[in-house]
Amino acid sequence: MHEMSIAQSLVAIIKEEMEKHGLTRLHAVRVCHGRLAALVPEALAFAFEACTLGTPMEGVQLEMQDIPIVLRCSQCGTEFSPEAGDLFMPCPSCGEGLGHEVLQGKELYLDNIEAE
Template sequence: MHELSIAESLIKIIREEMAKHGLTKLLNVKIVYGQISAIVPEALETAFEVLTVNTPFEGAKVECEVKPMMVRCRQCGEEFSPSHEERMIMPCPKCATEFGHEIIAGRELYIENIEAE
């Protein structure tokens, strides 16, 4: 369960950002992750909850948003989001090229918003 180590890193980042702004109580955090980043949102939320027991972060709402996978066709440059069924063979909707596309989105993991007081 790599979500535990991810939650630890996110908590560290949140703690540092809150300290910069003199904030002490976390209310809400929005985390954005890519569709192919192998994040299980429920596991991440549970890990965050477990790691924040008896801390100023306890009870904070964790919101997770998934960003779809996007690729750029190696042949014509068209950018598109393949369906789940097309992840191995991804035919370009413009030129039908099936292989060798560049993944341009879907692997990200970042904190989009922190609400604290």
């Protein structure tokens, strides 16, 4: 379960940013993740809760925002989003089915920290 190591990294980054900006109270955190990031949102929420248990971050709202997949056709350059994560969807413009470039959908990042 690599979500635990991701949660531990998130907690470390949040602590560092709060110290850097003199913040003492954390309210909410938003993490953005692409559909291809190999992340189980429920597992990350559970791991984050476990990592913050008994700390000043306990009970902090963890919001997770899904980033859709965007592909660029290898043949004609059309950008499109496959339906329901189907990476084998042919290009809607030319019908090419292979070799599409992934433009969006692999991301995983800490987007926002709400604190005072």
